[in-house]
Amino acid sequence: MFGWTGKLLHVDLTRGTCERREIPIDILHAYLGGRGLGVRLMRDYFRLGPFDPDLPLIFAVGPLCGTNSPTAARLACVSRSPLTGTIYDCSAGGRFAWRLKAAGLDALFITGKSQQPVFLSIQGERAELHPAQSLWGKGVKETVAALKEHGSVTTIGPAGENGVLFANIMMGEGNSIGRGGLGAVMGAKGLKAITVQGDGVTGVADKDRFDAARGDVMRLFRASPVIFGELGIAEYGTPALVDLMAQRRMAPTENFRSTFFAESGNYSGPAIRKECGAKKEGCYGCPIQCKKASAAGEPLPEYETVNHFGALNGISDLHAIVKANSLCNELGLDTISAAATLSAFGEARGRFPDAAEVASLLADIAYRHDQGELLSLGSRRVAELLGKPELSMSVKSLELPAYDPRGAYGMALAYVTSNRGGCHLRAYPISHEILRKPVPTDRFSFSGKARIIKIAEDVNAAVDSLVACKFAFFGATLEEYGELLSAVTGVEYGPESLKAIGERIYLTERFYNCENGFSRSHDTLPQRFFEEAGSAGEGIDVPPIDRARFDEELQKYYRIRGLDVEGGFAGRNLLAELP
Amino acid sequence: MRDQITKYTGKLLADRSASADGIAFAAQDDTLITAGAPELAALAGNTLSRLNSLALVAARPSLPFADFLIARAGQGEECIVPQDTETRTFLHDIPFLRRQDLVDDPAPVLAKLLGNRKGVIVEGVGIVAVGAITVEQAFINYSSVFHSTFVKYLQDVLADGFRLPGEREAFDSFRREWLRPLTAAGLDFIGALSLEKEEILAEIERVGRYTVERGLVDSFFGNISATAGELIYISQTAASLDELKGCIDPVPADNSSTTGITASSELLAHRKVYEQTGARVILHGHPKFSVVMSMLCDRKRECAIKDCWKDCPHVRNLGGTPVVAGEIGAGGLAKRVPPVIGASGTAIVYGHGVFTLGREGFGEAFAAMVDVENFCREEYFRQVDRIKA
DSSP, rough: OOSSOEEEEEEEEETEEEEEEOOOOHHHHHHOOOHHHHHHTTTTTTSOOOOOOTSSSEEETTTTTTTTTTTTOOEEEEEEOOOOOSEEEEOSSSSSHHHHHHTTTTTEEEEEEESSSSSEEEEEEEEEEETTTTTTTTHHHHHHHGGGGGSSEOOOOOHHTTOOOOOOEEETTSEOSSSOOHHHHHTTTTTTEEEOHHHHOOOOOOOHHHHHHHHHHHHHTTOHHHHHHSSHHHHGGGGHHHHHHHTTTOOOOTTTTTOTTGGGGGGHHHHHHHHHOEEESSSSTOSOOOOOOOTTSSSSSHHHHHHHHHHTTTTHHHHHHHHHHHHHHHBOOHHHHHHHHHHHHHHTTTOOOOOOHHHHHHHHHTTTTTTHHHHHTHHHHHHHHHOOGGOOOOETEEEEOOOOOGGGGHHHHHHHHOTSOOOSSSSSSSHHSSSSSSOOOOOOOOOHHHHHHHHHHHHHHHHHHHHHHHHGGGTEEEEEEHHHHHHHHSOOOOHHHHHHHHHHHHHHHHHHHHHHHGGOOOOOOOOOHHHSOEEEEEBBBBOOOOHHHHHHHHHHHHHHHTTTTTTTTTTTTTTHOOO | OOOHHHHHHHHHTTTTTTEEEEEEEEEEEESSEEEHHHHHHHHHHHHTTEEEEEEEEEEEEETTHHHHHHHHHHHTEEEEOOOOHIIIIIOEEEEEOOGGGSSSHHHHHHHHTTTOSEEEEETEEEEEEEESSSSHHHHHHHHHHHHHHHHHHHHHHHHHHOOTTTTHHHHIIIIIOOOOOOOOOTOOOOOOSSHHHHHHHHHHHHHHHHHHHHHHOTTTSSSEEETTEEEEEETTTTTTTTTTTTTTEEETTTTTOOOOGGOOOTTHHHHHHHHHHHOEEEEEEEEEHHHHTTTTOTTTOOOOSSSSSHHOOOOEEEEEEEEEOSSTTTHHHHHHHHHHHHHHHHEETTTTEEEEEEESSSHHHHHHHHHHHHHHHHHHHHHHHHHHO
16 A cells, blocks of 8 residues: 555553554545544544544544655544544654654544643553653643654643643644644653654555656745745745735734734834745655744744734733743643633723733633633633623634734635634635635625635635645645656546545535534524625724625525535435445 | 726736636635626636635636636646746646536636646636635636647747647737737836835836836736835835735835845845845836746756756856746845846846846836837747748
8 A cells, every 4th residue: 555554553541552443445445544534534433522532533644644744744643622622633743653653653642631640652562551640730831841752742831731722732843733623632641751663664556657746746845925025924924924914904013902913013024034034944854844943943933923912902012922922832821712711801890901911810820819710711701601602702612823813804704614613724725815815805895705715615624624724725736736746656536536525525524513502503604794794904894704704705605515404414314325 | 896807807807818808706705706708707706705715816818828827738647837937836737628628617626626726727717726815816817828828829839839620820819919018118207206105106117007007017027116315115025016005015124124024025125136236226027928938948958957946057158148046035046136137137046037137217217118028029929930941
């Protein structure tokens, strides 16, 4: 078999066992890997609560991982989110994915709950659980340092141990499995960390075809101003978007009360380069190297993080923002949800936290001290408990990232149709509504957006299952990645067959959610976006979103997806129809 | 969507890439709509309904070059592989269906081919191109296939002469009737561009429109810029040259802002050209004869370099215009064009297109591009005539 290993490691923490099992080849062909494989493996478990010991926590790589495919040394982590209650997946880079594959595994499938804290060590064919009592309570850096001789490390911080609903799982290289609180799922299992080392090689079925496809991908990267342009993400990282979002008047500010922050230039890409001596870093083998680190090697914040610790809380001090990012990384907190929760809390109490207060509140959240006990629940629950539910800027309890939906109507629709809640990375319409890739679309129009969002969700579900980085698709397309996949696996894939796989994955997720009680009533934006205007300027007007038009487009979306008017499956058992 | 279909039908007619009675579009939102020539519209609708895409155009090209390429292709071949930059970068190859392989309903097999590529050629029917997310994208892909087949056919004729019955006559008709004189005469440019933003934006929009209206380049093939003090005004990536209003980015020369992340991928090349030449404006486009002639090299037989488009270190010459290799964006073009463009004010990139300068305004740059393309056109036909003789 080329591409895949055909193996998963089932770790039962209750019984303390580690067992290698076969993954049926037809499942791999039909779901690829990463997100798709993880979602498929959740089929018998999706009704379990996020903290149920029997709920699996799944790490899955893809068939391109371990090859020289650009941006594909990634994995997806899949489970059910304690923050949103939805099926949940997150893609992450670093070195862990590549080493997991080199240990001969397509997936890790972790169930049960250990009585005592443990860490899982995988050394090639050998997998063992070790006591981790001495690591429990330690921050991410210290844990990674303590375990680094075992290989690549992924771990939770205090936030995950303490059940913070937006706790991350952190990769040792500074990447994160973020947003939906899978760190809390890992913590609830008593699993502090996983280490992996391997020396296996991923076979490539057709080397010449692979080299040609890789050349095509790289040529498109070079032709993309967003990727390799002199103002692009390879140079400045995702904070390259700060200036653009300010100019487009869609930078969420003061809990989305406005969409322009006059001092955002303090934390723009060029400002970070100048102030922090930003240098290039990135995931293993990635040619883009979009991550940036300080001269001292400290990971620097992404666009969403600088905006949310910046504009969203009215903070302009770059160094305070960098510190907040570092704290979140160390404690194992999601930066977007943490900052957005602080912002909702700030608006509710009539005062946004200042730079100094942010640091102390983040520590309180991770350890659930004082106000941190409340804030650890995320913005939706915080706002409800404070009697102001309208102040949570979230969809399905997931805090919205730094793209104001009043400034991009595809984004508005994408937030509500995302299966994991308010996420920008599912349909990722910023690509065409703002960055003009593959072609520009009118950001202030709903016309055609239902179909566009549906197609993009399918495409990105496939991308997340390959597992490749979405940034690659600012240049390349499924044509080139289909070629890579065919060359690696020896199985023919193309854009249309990959989109069909993506559709299968998306609908499976939606079905799980619907079975767990989600419906049309959850597919909506906070009221603010339908009632309050954003910040006009530079000839750009940012009116409230027309709710009737929004609803009309959502209904179109349901029809295109084959759903009923409530966004459901009308009694249809989707799973019986799927491999 | 109907507005978009009307608009891009008009564009296909205006640029004369499709026959007036042979254009159809299909688009799907929550319902499928079709418009245009009935048989092609039915084919477009039947095909698109099998695809997870938004739009599709099926049109009969105004020139028979695509069909000739299929007829000239060897038995067993299933696609053509043009060597120009557009195809190499974005299309890779262009699959085709032969007339004898067509069945009663070619839509399923067409959809299968389009499931892997942006455009295909159906012999005797036309070019069918898909737009994953917009009608405009389908138009761009049609335009790209038309451009690629045009360039490849002209190259092949030069290399192999005429091989099919009726081919010579069709070619002569193209030369006499389809081609029109290229001229900059009668166009209205500002002589010396001021530093005033509105004037610069208006002039960039105007020259962009002229390049398309005069048939110098097709809508999506090029970029334009002007300098003003510490700013470079440059057309955005994926912008249509004849619709640049609102699609021009001001980029600070010192990179103090990244707002220009949406600027053309050639921003770096433009910036370096300005640094080395002191020019005020740059016009870049992909005129077809310049693209064809740029790939003609008399050293090919003895040269060890395989990937000429990016690896050739030589500077060749076409009528006083230097020809260099280099891939678009961050791929080497930005290194090779700036050193050679200053002397003549013009440069051609292998398989790609023409860059021209204006010391004060776009009049000079436009006239220079017309001259380069006219030289290449004349030189092309001179060489064809030599073969025929």
